[in-house]
Amino acid sequence: MTVSSSSGPDTGTSPWDSQPHEFDYHADLVDGAIPERLHGALYRIGPGRFEVGSHPVGHIFDGDGMVSKFDIGAGGVHFRNRYVRTKAFARANSTSRPPKGFGTQRVGGALANALRFPENLANTNVLVHDDSLYALWEGGRPHRLDLETLATLGVESFDGALKRLGAFSAHPKTDPRTGEVFNFGLDFFPRPMIRCYRLTAGGTLDGVATVPIPKLGFVHDFALTERHLVFVLGPLVVKRPIPVALGLRPFDDALSYEPDLGTSIVLVPRDGGAATTIEYDPLFHFHVTNAYDTASKTVVELVVHDGDGGWSAWNGHLHDFRNHPGPAFGGTLTRLTINRAARAVVREPLSDLGGEFPQIDQRRTAAEHRFTYLAQASQTGGNPDSITSIDHSTGREDRYRSSGDDTVCEPLFVADPAESAEGAGWLLTVEHRPAAASSALLVLRAGRPNEGPVATIGLDHHIPMTFHGAFRPDWR
Ligand SMILES: [Fe+2]
Numbered sequence: 001m002t003v004s005s006s007s008g009p010d011t012g013t014s015p016w017d018s019q020p021h022e023f024d025y026h027a028d029l030v031d032g033a034i035p036e037r038l039h040g041a042l043y044r045i046g047p048g049r050f051e052v053g054s055h056p057v058g059h060i061f062d063g064d065g066m067v068s069k070f071d072i073g074a075g076g077v078h079f080r081n082r083y084v085r086t087k088a089f090a091r092a093n094s095t096s097r098p099p100k101g102f103g104t105q106r107v108g109g110a111l112a113n114a115l116r117f118p119e120n121l122a123n124t125n126v127l128v129h130d131d132s133l134y135a136l137w138e139g140g141r142p143h144r145l146d147l148e149t150l151a152t153l154g155v156e157s158f159d160g161a162l163k164r165l166g167a168f169s170a171h172p173k174t175d176p177r178t179g180e181v182f183n184f185g186l187d188f189f190p191r192p193m194i195r196c197y198r199l200t201a202g203g204t205l206d207g208v209a210t211v212p213i214p215k216l217g218f219v220h221d222f223a224l225t226e227r228h229l230v231f232v233l234g235p236l237v238v239k240r241p242i243p244v245a246l247g248l249r250p251f252d253d254a255l256s257y258e259p260d261l262g263t264s265i266v267l268v269p270r271d272g273g274a275a276t277t278i279e280y281d282p283l284f285h286f287h288v289t290n291a292y293d294t295a296s297k298t299v300v301e302l303v304v305h306d307g308d309g310g311w312s313a314w315n316g317h318l319h320d321f322r323n324h325p326g327p328a329f330g331g332t333l334t335r336l337t338i339n340r341a342a343r344a345v346v347r348e349p350l351s352d353l354g355g356e357f358p359q360i361d362q363r364r365t366a367a368e369h370r371f372t373y374l375a376q377a378s379q380t381g382g383n384p385d386s387i388t389s390i391d392h393s394t395g396r397e398d399r400y401r402s403s404g405d406d407t408v409c410e411p412l413f414v415a416d417p418a419e420s421a422e423g424a425g426w427l428l429t430v431e432h433r434p435a436a437a438s439s440a441l442l443v444l445r446a447g448r449p450n451e452g453p454v455a456t457i458g459l460d461h462h463i464p465m466t467f468h469g470a471f472r473p474d475w476r
Contacts, residue, residue: 012437012462018049027077029458040473042070046466053096059103060321065123082150088119103252113247124170125468130203141166158205173224192216223291229268235261257311289358298338303331329377329384330354357410371423383407400449
């Protein structure tokens with residue numbers, strides 16, 4: 001099957017080449033041995049196409065969402081990919097013009113862009129919960145997909161519980177003890193606020209709290225502890241809304257890094273009590289690894305980037321992703337220890353290696369974790385080419401490095417169902433191989449990525465670099 005409307009290149013010689021085709025086949029290019037106990041479906045999501053008709057999209061965040069599914073079982077691996085059938089996707093197909101995105105303007109000048117919010121591209125993350133699959137995009141509602149076929153079933157409002165803008169961020173956190181999913185959405189009317197939600201194990205969405213924030217800004221991720229939702233609100237804020245509202249500039253142009261504002265760390269009790277705000281030095285980050293509470297402290301780990309006046313340059317690279325991805329993949333894994341009573345914060349770097357897309361054994365979500373897994377770029381300013389496992393108890397860093405110009409993406413940890421110890425399992429990532437114009441699923445031992453993949457499952461084609469993913473174990 002082919003998504004015929006995407007007419008751009010699909011050579012597969014770059015991780016940022018479009019994949020206009022939709023596939024469904026048994027992947028039989030297996031090198032090594034797929035672990036016997038590794039059974040389930042890996043879902044990966046990211047932008048599937050970087051142009052529509054003759055028009056390139058203008059920012060790495062702005063391609064239409066495409067979900068890839070690797071069904072791993074005794075018979076091998078079945079691959080399937082589908083675009084999410086969003087309204088934006090349908091409109092782009094009918095007009096042969098890209099949607100309005102975070103950094104992409106609609107074709108047609110100011111009139112075509114005035115008073116228009118970026119379109120929901122369903123391209124950022126997936127959530128598997130209560131036998132449902134959701135494609136997430138942080139500024140709007142999730143799209144519900146069929147777990148098996150990846151068919152788009154519709155836009156989800158959780159029986160109207162998603163209010164107003166309907167924003168449901170792309171980084172929900174599942175508490176492994178209770179099975180509840182916590183998440184948030186930004187809203188800005190009548191004033192900037194964070195709406196906090198809990199999705200019960202049975203799939204009902206409840207509002208936990210609505211927390212006013214001093215300035216509308218960019219908040220991509222948060223952390224969960226046993227008692228709190230933790231928001232680290234850096235000073236990347238809306239500063240120039242007027243030219244954007246008038247359609248003269250793309251949406252991301254409204255944002256400005258304002259270090260004088262510092263960072264507000266907001267602790268929202270999971271039971272809906274009053275939030276606590278602690279002011280701290282300016283921080284620029286996208287992703288949070290994990291967090292946990294002790295009697296007097298809250299510890300948050302996240303990947304911090306150099307934001308020293310550099311948002312414009314940094315974001316410029318995300319516009320120019322085809323040529324130079326810039327420092328996007330080279331952040332510093334960092335621990336913030338917050339003394340809640342003293343309202344004091346201690347910051348410490350946890351690794352010298354630049355990286356992004358931090359992951360853990362998700363059975364440790366909201367508790368202290370021993371291992372962090374990262375995608376890293378060996379060269380500053382390059383695409384990610386390495387998967388690293390960091391053991392915080394020993395300081396050991398263990399790394400798999402792709403060969404040549406191959407690139408990798410976020411490593412997802414999958415637990416060995418026969419083992420309960422943290423870190424006993426595998427890391428799954430998708431490697432892009434420009435020389436072969438194809439991609440491959442890699443299975444690495446979680447504690448020993450340097451030993452190389454225990455199994456490599458080659459695809460017949462490439463898929464563009466994915467942002468995030470989820471694994472749904474199959475215990476059958
Ligand atoms: Fe993300």
